[in-house]
Amino acid sequence: MDEIVKDFLIESAENLDRLDQDLVKLEGSPSSTELLAGIFRTIHTIKGTCGFLGFARLEKLAHAGESLLSRLRDGELTLNAEITSGLLAMVDAVRNMLAQIEASGQDGEDDHANLIAHLTELQSGAAKPAGTAPENAVTPPSSEMTKTADGEGAAVCQEQADPAKIGGVLVERGHIRPEDLASALELQELGRRKIGEILIAQGTVRPEDVAAAQQAVQARNPESAVETIRVGVNLLDRLMNLVGELVLARNQLLQFSNSTQDAGFQAVSQRMNLIATELQEEVMKTRMQPIGNVWNKFPRMVRDLALSCGKDVTLEMEGQDTELDRTIIEAIKDPLTHLVRNCIDHGIETPEMRRQAGKEAAGMLKLRAFHEGGQVNIEISDDGAGLNGERIRQKAVERGLVTSQQATRMSDRDIFNMIFLPGFSTAEKITNVSGRGVGMDVVKTNVEKIGGTVDVQSTARKGTTVKIKIPLTLAIIPALMVTSGGERFAIPQVSLLELVRLEAGEGGKGIEMVQGAPVHRLRGRLLPVVYLNRELQLGLAGKDSRRDCPTNIVVVQADGREFGLVVDEITDTEEIVVKPMGKQLKGISAYSGATIMGDGRVALILDILGLAQRARVISEARESALSDKEKANKREELRSDRQTLLLVQCGAQGRMAIPLSLVARLEEFPASTIEMAGAQEVTQYRGQIMPLIRLSRVLDADKEFAVAAEGRLQVVVYSEAGRSVGLVVDRIVDIVDETLVVQNPAERRGVTGSAVIQKRVTDLLDVARVVREVIPGFSESTARV
């Protein structure tokens, strides 16, 4: 694609984002000629450039918008909600066309005739009252809109007389005539030269005058003197790497300088030290972005949503400047959007309901961000109806997530936080905005993925606040350094619970064997133990064979289960920079990455979950839990050792169990809705094509089953990374909470093993495996979507 088209696309995309905000702002203060002028200029630029580049359809659309805007600017029309909606629709259409240009180089087939007609109508239709907009019941504009401009406002914003621009200054000082400026401006629209250059080239003005005017302009708006340039993110990442290296070299240099007597050399290394530290700080800053970059799109979204829900919502934002690492900004975008949608759709009541409750008609939605304790806090609060604790309790019991006794014992806070469980929605009706029971769990997983936490607080009738805490950056994490078998490893602080040291002599006693598996009694509980050197096959360089040394156990948790990791030595906690490892080593689940230590050597970062799975410590945890019955009675935490399972009946296999955590939803479809896509049975499900897998066929491939053409199908929906697949079973039997003791890990297809559940032998279904067997490309196509 042409360089010039690319530039146009980048520039326009930025301008459009600003337009969204400006238009919503303008609705709030319709008399701001400055805003209006800015909006007009943006559209005018887009129109001019795309005319020049030959995108006729886009030009036509932008022209329609521009004409409408010019009538507003000239005070012939007053802005109302309908016009704002029209203009926003135009912005969306322009954005679509730009996307098409980016994809195909053409501005598309759709000439948006309806929209253009609508915009033209709005232009002439000052007579049309605002309240009668055809689609969704538009709430009348909240503030009384007075006449926009009083005649002179229009003149001020015309570019010719704008004293904040070089052209304006030159006219003001009498160096050029206004006509010269107008013709030069036209030229400027075509090329992208500076107005001063054009004027000098035309010979209308002397270079000295332009330079003087430039200074005058800079003095008048100091902000325009701040310049920015675009820099690739990978360049910043490289800089970051190099600075890290520089810091290491600096450390070595300092050590060296301390051992010499040369005063000159010491002074130089001191200065080097200061510069390196400062440089590191500054480079770190380049990766930081204000959270406002994400929030920018909210005013528009809130406005549109509030309109379509028939609600009146005021958005307040605080702490837009709070800075976060750019990778984190990316990661929280979706969760935040979802939470804001939820607030408007469910949290804030309709204006009538609010008035009845004695509140102001307009609901308040507040976003707040601030730094605290090395973390970033984000709060999303509304002053709506609040969460209904009773309804959540009921729902939780209905869904079999907790028993009714448990539910009554749980604190309100625990109850509220249940809304983050998969498939949980208390919305009475599903709207197109939210309430489908997906979403809140996604919010939680996404936030936790980046090492953050989510908490919800709510007061009935007063409102709800969701608090998110996230680390400043992902690239640097606190970690515990340990050695084992002569190698150094980092254990991320997030998985760390406590450190236990068994003194020499105790070493033998402290670790006992239960059914061949080492365990340690930690305050009356049995903690499964893993020897890191054995697990990593590090050889016997470690000390676990020598009884006269103290034993160090690092108690960690993964996936809600605790276990102890025996290491040779615990060195220190350090902030480490996480770096990826090459593809050659990606397959080893025991590591999550590597880092460079102060001495310049590489150390591996342990992936505690991967390690636990490797060591099969998770299933052993359950086994040992069973052997300790007292504990089962005493401790409620045991719930974490128990698993909630969905029992289904299918074909000759009889009863099968599926971990409920893998189940997205249970559905019932009429058999008539099944369609065929190739040889695969599919059905339409929430706007997606969902493949169906008949479990009885997969598990008993050699037998043939008659397919019932009618009746209803019981389907267990399994989702992975946004894609769903339906497992057809004969019957859904029950949901049970069981301590699993997996026996004879079966070799049979699609089964992980068997367990005794409700006194009957039940096979455990390996869902992910079955899905991949039937649809080999399941995960790959996910990546593409």
Add this chain to the structure above:
Amino acid sequence: MGASQQFCTFFLDGHVFGTPVPKVQEVIQHQEMTRVPLSPDVVSGLINLRGQIVSAIDLRRRLGLPERPDGQLPMNVVVRTNDGAVSLLVDEIGDVIEVEEETLESPPETLQGFAREVVSGVYKLSGRLLLALDIDRVVDLSDLTKTKGTREF
């Protein structure tokens, strides 16, 4: 006059191997390495290349050649691959030489095992043979991952 290409050459167990110069990012002295438990044997460890973590592959092991004698420190040939930089451990580094396309022949029968798969051709130099390596194939360890972690301890 046929087309010619520049090759970076290095030695392994007395053989001359080579790879086109554009593939080679840099050649560095022996570096301290951090070994990676559970990794395939051919991965000698990780090195710190100016802040970037790079896997080092022992080419002798990768090609099924005898182990490097004790006390002989390998050199790192850092190559550019589709998945970023990878360091290849070689005995010694040779000259950069120009080879003519017309001196290229298919690999000789004497090459055995995996070496045959990754030697894309042989250039007949005066007095020696230059074995051209297919670097992307060399660093793709997917043929080894099945056996990963089966080392005895």
